[in-house]
Amino acid sequence: MTQAEALKEYLLRLADSDMILGQRLCELCGKAPALEEEMALMNVALDLVGQARNWYEYAAELIDDGRDADKLAFRRDAHDYRNLLLTEQPNEDYAVTMGRQFFFDVWHYFTLKSLTESSDERVAGIAAKALKEATYHLRRSSEWVKRLGDGTEESHRRMQEAVDILWRFTGELITPDDTDRVMAEAGVGPDPDQLAKDWRGMVNEVLTQATLTPGAEDAWMYMGGKHGEHTEHLGFILAEMQFLQRAYPDATTW
């Protein structure tokens, strides 16, 4: 795999993960447990969609086949999507929503932090802007994990269940494949070993404070999102997300 090919792939992964998690969070619009939480969730969701846009735009330039950011987001099918499996998991209860967010935010934070020093200036620029948002997302989701984990008996039980349910999707975050390795060697992407170490360190620290037990490091993990092999949820997300663009292709007025 050449570096140029890897970069296109890598940018789509960043964009798709942001996009799908943003879409998932937007499902809670009008349904959040409190007005304050609703605003906060939508802020995070729109931050992610905004970041996705930046990655898609860069990817579109490199792919250079006439597709723009919108077409990459709304005209690709599930097997072309490269998002992490974690991001497509359903919202379920608030413990799962926040647990998913927390596992993602830790990965996102350390990934973006590393990308600010990327040898690719465009990547470094987008990452620098996104990192500020991700830092806040991480603070918010870790507080929630601690609050629920170290809260009431019921909140603790639910938060632990969320960790147990989601754990099987976390391996993908810190297990590198060829694309990740090519990017790391080129100085474009993060060093996979360091990323895994940082992710584990912070997750363990927060879960300990939250009186929660992490899953086993050698637990069996679902992978494949980065290669377009998704859980059954992604198709439904895309069906809803892409409906308008599919039904009225190239419409310019809504």
Next chain:
Amino acid sequence: MSEWRLYEVFVRSKHGLNHKHVGSVHASDAEMAMENARDLYTRRSEGVSIWVVPSDTITASASDEKEVLFDPSEDKVYRHASFYKLPDEVGHM
């Protein structure tokens, strides 16, 4: 949610010297109140600093005391600087 505490939110704008009351949020603790305040009241770059204060720690004047507390000052025009005539030599103040 029904047990969440109410916090009053004060925001200092970029060019403002003081924090101004902008509204309130519900939250289970001060940290959450701060985050909620950030998400609700500074989403359009309204501020550079936030205070959150538990609403039940505020001592407020009673509305039925309004006349006793505030009416007496209404006829004390001499408390305003504009009541006094400036000597011509002072010019503009």
